[in-house]
Amino acid sequence: MKINKFFMGGALILAGVVYLIASSTQANAEYFMTVDELIADGDNAYGKSLRLSGAVIGDTVQYDPETLTLTFEIAHVTGDNKEIERQGGLALVLFQAVNDPTRQRVKIQYVGPKPDLLRSEAQAIVTGKLNEDGVFIAEELLLKCPTRYDEAVPEQAASN
């Protein structure tokens, strides 16, 4: 009887936690996608919570300080870290993506302060949804500039 009482209580809590995890995961899942995958997904992609990554194309960055509206395009970059390593590291992969006109691109729109790290060949990770016009409306914008801090070996020109 005693054991049952505690067992029941524990089982109830466990069930509650499992429910919390399952429902919260369900409600807040964001699908990682690359630009190619997004375009291949076609109409299915509309309205889903997505997390998209790609290389920022510097020439396309536009910022309107009146409305704080930022738009730019990102080019397809593979989502596989091992593949990136194999191709010579993130910095190189991003450089190639930006300078390859055949890569597929997606236009991103974001309202807010212009991030400090936004520049060409940065990796953008945007969270949001695709709208009917094929523009990705980002609620969150993360940027990584790989060239900055993992240049482990200095340029030789720096000496002498």
Add this chain to the structure above:
Amino acid sequence: MIAEFGFGILVVSLIVTVYSGIAAVYGVLNKSAGLVESARRAQLLTFPLLTLSSIVLIYLLTNNRFEVSFVYEVTSRSMPTYLQVTAWWGGQAGSLLFWSWLLAVFTSAVTLRKWDRDIEFLPWVIVVSAITLAFFLGMIVFFENPFTRFWLVDGNVVPSMFAPSATATVFTPQDGQGLNPLLRHPGMIIHPPMLYLGFVAYVVPFAFAIAALITGRTDDRWTRITRRWSLWAWLFLTLGLVLGGRWAYDVLGWGGYWGWDPVEIAAFMPWLTGTALLHSTMIQEKRGMLKHWNMILVILTYALVVFGTFLTRSGVLSSVHSFANSPIGPFFMGFVTLTLVSSIALLIKRWPELQSENEMKSMLSREALFLLNNLLFMSILVICFWGVIYPLISELFTGQKVTVGPPYYERATGPLFAGLLFLMAVAPLSAWGHSTLQTLGRAIWKSTLAAAVVTIFLTITYTQNIYALVGFFLVALVLFTTGHEFWRGASARQKSQGENFFAALTRLMGRNRRRYGGYIIHISMALMAIGILGIEIFQKETQGTLAEGESLNIANYTVTYRELASWNSPGEGVNYTRSVVDIYENGVYLGQLAPRIDYYYDAEQNMTIPGQRSTFRDDLYILLVDWQPVSSIGATFKIYVNPLVNWLWIGSIVFLFGIIFAAWPEKDPAEVSVRRKSARDNRQASAAD
């Protein structure tokens, strides 16, 4: 030369550490006290050795020795000396050395304690610390050597410890890359060491737990010895988390302090198990129960600490905290797995000896509520862990990488944090062994009534948000029940001892440091909860571009743009752009704030420094986002009002006080009673005269 010296000491430290571990095992197996003593001395030797090695590294950092690749990566000529010193933990190799040095400090302190009654623990404590230290030193010596230099080989620059070929010459860059400007901040100087202090100090309770399992001395001796260690570890871990939040709030410029970033979670997870441990060891000491559970918690904490150290610096998970990929990942995972498996195997072997001495009878007894508290902490841990590994799991099973963001954590953990607040209010009122709804109800109804009155008052005057009201009700309940406990204890003492109220209160608290220190910490958690509720639920924001003299309105505030100036500071390598705004509240002038943007030339990076005005009611937090330099027609601002967030920092100061109060060394009980006895003897002697 000096770099080789530093590296040489590291190698010697590794050898000495390995020796101390092996000597301790042989010593204890062959019952050779001499060998164990030799192991102990070897262990003590690691402290001066690693100190020396660290001094060498600091020397290199502060003398711009950029031929050393670690120095090149984390410092530059334009950095002030104190930042060059703290660059010690600004990169992975240095952090690992810092971690090892702290471990040497702590294990030396432990081996110097008086061991008389616990001498059988000693060799095994040495073994566990030696294994841990040897692992970290091994990582440093073989993979993440902070003394590696650049060499010129056939026109190429190659990093290597020693000359890669006979013709190679040392290559010295003109200047280093410098620390990421975001990290050049006082908060960043103390946040990592605090976190590391917390991490490393948890090795000590783990070492004693393993020693208890190996020797079979499985009573509560190990928890009693390490109680204070756990408290200090917990203190530093909590401070590290809070300081990290404060740094994010002041520097990262997104108006928040906690983003459920995987690395934040990695530091938060050992805090969860550590907090659970703090509570459940009390049950073991008072009631002889939950012994298995405490072992599991201390093992988990240790594993999460190593895991956290690895995550915070490895770049496995994408995060603002990680700066580089590293080859040591698999070794860390291997080490964590190995320690987990072997510790659990030991625990299973001793499982029958760790039976509870008492049976849990009542669902409302103190121990049952403590158990519930542990369940809630573990549930939060599981939620966090699930969130961190979900992308990996989903990719494995569906091929589609799916991630969960902050809303997942907030939604899933929210009810559990509410449950913890409720327990904080109720558990201190329940009795060990047995409580009923009647006894609990009698103890709590007044506080509940008072909290309800506060909640109704808030509903009328402040908010109708149901989540906020539930939160505020629970906070009020914690504050009232805990306050009532202080009052009840002190007034009982006042009656029985005839002291005045304050004397009674201070004596009561002084005699029961752990209990009342714990209550103060509960109060601090409730205060922090006010701040978290405030910013999570009531944060307001607005943004706009203003010409000089124009204003933005938010809440009761009016912000008027006055002027903007931009200038270079060549010595620091920084361009400052500083705006000045006037602040009005309900039309009353309050003063000026100066949000600014610092541009670092060497890093080609902006840092957005907010203008802040903090009160108990809310924070006004203004960011300069953009400006038009030539015509200077306007500047763009983003403005947040963060209600009540100040209580988060106030709570953390109360917390600090509470934990120091709880951990402050008490006089040894035996010594106190002897002194009292002799005082009594003296009195009797003098009365006889």
